[in-house]
Amino acid sequence: MDHQLYRRATGEYDVTFxxxxxxxxxxxxxxxxxxxxxxxxxxxLEGSRLLMASGEQHELRPGMLVxxxxxxxVSTTYGSRDKAPIHYLSMGIQAIAGGLDWxxxxxxxxxxxxYPRHEPRELTRIWYKLKEEAPMFRQFLAEKSESFLSAAHxxxxxxxxxxxxxxxxxxxxxxxxxxxxxxxxxxxxxxxICTYIRRNYARKLxxxxxARQAALSEGHMRTVFRQVMGMSPHxxxxxxxxxxxxxxxxxxxxxxxSIAELTGFEDLSHFVQMFRKREGVTPASYxxxxxxxxx
Numbered sequence: 001m002d003h004q005l006y007r008r009a010t011g012e013y014d015v016t017f018x019x020x021x022x023x024x025x026x027x028x029x030x031x032x033x034x035x036x037x038x039x040x041x042x043x044x045l046e047g048s049r050l051l052m053a054s055g056e057q058h059e060l061r062p063g064m065l066v067x068x069x070x071x072x073x074v075s076t077t078y079g080s081r082d083k084a085p086i087h088y089l090s091m092g093i094q095a096i097a098g099g100l101d102w103x104x105x106x107x108x109x110x111x112x113x114x115y116p117r118h119e120p121r122e123l124t125r126i127w128y129k130l131k132e133e134a135p136m137f138r139q140f141l142a143e144k145s146e147s148f149l150s151a152a153h154x155x156x157x158x159x160x161x162x163x164x165x166x167x168x169x170x171x172x173x174x175x176x177x178x179x180x181x182x183x184x185x186x187x188x189x190x191x192x193i194c195t196y197i198r199r200n201y202a203r204k205l206x207x208x209x210x211a212r213q214a215a216l217s218e219g220h221m222r223t224v225f226r227q228v229m230g231m232s233p234h235x236x237x238x239x240x241x242x243x244x245x246x247x248x249x250x251x252x253x254x255x256x257x258s259i260a261e262l263t264g265f266e267d268l269s270h271f272v273q274m275f276r277k278r279e280g281v282t283p284a285s286y287x288x289x290x291x292x293x294x295x
Contacts (some may be wrong), residue, residue, distance in 0.1 A: 014198060016243075017164055018092030019289070020214045026084045027080070035280065038092045038246065041105060041171065042066040043120075043127070047086030050079045053110050056132045060086075063115040065174060067108045067203070069101065070094075071279070089127045094243065098186045099194030099229065099236070107180030114174040123170040124276060130163055173246050189214035190228040194236065201240045202264040207233065239267065242278050247250045249287045257285050 018038045030049070044064045049056045051066065053074040059065065059077075095102035102108070114120075137160050140153065141266065176182055180184060196213045210233050211221040225233050241263045248259045260271035275283045 013165075014094075015161075015164060015168060015169075016094040017130075018094070018138070018247075019090070020092070020127065020134050021090040022128065023086075023088055023090055023129055025088075027085050029086070030078070033076045034074055036068045036070055036072045037279075037286060038073060038250070039070050039094055039101065041070045041091045041093065042068075043089045043115075044125070045087040045089065047084050047088075048079050049076045049086055051076050051111070056110065058111040060111065060149075060265045061113075062111060064110045065114045065135035065171070067103055067110055067112075067175070069103045073112075089124065089166070091127065091130075093164075093168070094247075096198070097198070098184065098191050099198075104183055105184055106175075109178050109180075112175055112178045114178075120170070120174065122244060123167070126163055126167045126170065131166060133160065133163070146221065178276050186225065187228045189216060189221075190225055193225060194229070197237055198231070200241055201237060202262060204238055204264070205295055230241065238274060239266075242275060245271070245275065245283065246279075246286065249283055250290050261282070 001232065025047075042065070044060050044066070046062055046063050048062075049060045051060050053068065053072055057193055058066075059079050088093065097105040109204075136156070139161075140156060155161075181276055192213050193210050196210065207218045207222070211218045214221055214224075218222065224234060225236070229236060231239070245259050245263045245265075252259075254262070256271065257268045260268045265271035265272070265274065271284055275281075275286070280290060
């Protein structure tokens with residue numbers, strides 16, 4: 001096997017887990033104009049609802065997959081059927097492919113009728129397994145001792161990552177027929193810059209340093225990057241820092257000042273200002289909101 005090729009293929013996916021639930025909502029459950037704090041996937045098992053998202057209305061029924069991207073405003077209400085409970089599996093996860101969020105890179109729609117006639121046994125099995133092990137995973141993240149890198153911890157972390165990526169693989173297969181860009185054209189130079197930024201976001205990055213990663217002049221690098229990504233390299237650095245900060249807000253009890261330092265912001269004030277500008281809420285509000293959402 002070409003190990004460099006394997007490393008490149010697997011290294012282009014950056015997967016972050018936030019939460020997993022098996023929700024049994026009562027008949028009178030709904031929410032109004034809620035801004036999704038982290039990309040959330042549902043698999044509808046029983047019941048129905050009308051979902052309003054991105055200016056479109058969708059009727060949710062058993063067998064449907066739902067992909068709600070970060071910062072999407074959503075509401076639910078009752079459909080034409082009688083009020084009834086709704087049962088669905090939920091996963092909060094960020095998957096970066098080629099420098100962009102998975103849903104954006106592959107053009108994943110909000111609602112897909114993925115399993116109209118049968119239950120995806122392997123997908124639901126892994127989903128329930130992740131739900132069962134999620135408390136242990138959170139405990140694993142919270143531990144701050146010399147045993148953090150023990151063989152036992154390493155074995156658990158590798159097994160968890162394997163299940164999470166298997167879930168992602170099964171979801172990809174289910175959504176493949178619905179993707180608008182299943183075979184995206186990726187500029188290798190820009191992808192290398194994105195990968196470099198995601199590995200070094202916590203320190204100060206200079207334009208000439210990024211340009212060297214793609215063997216381009218600074219001016220050409222900026223032009224090509226903006227054409228491909230729809231933003232400047234500086235904006236992508238900020239985007240990456242915010243996403244990494246969101247991970248820490250969700251998975252740790254670190255102070256805001258510590259998170260600001262770990263993610264490369266000048267100081268706490270700058271972190272709060274940039275976070276609010278991009279997410280519409282302060283980091284503290286985001287942490288509280290994520291705890292309330294998680295579904």
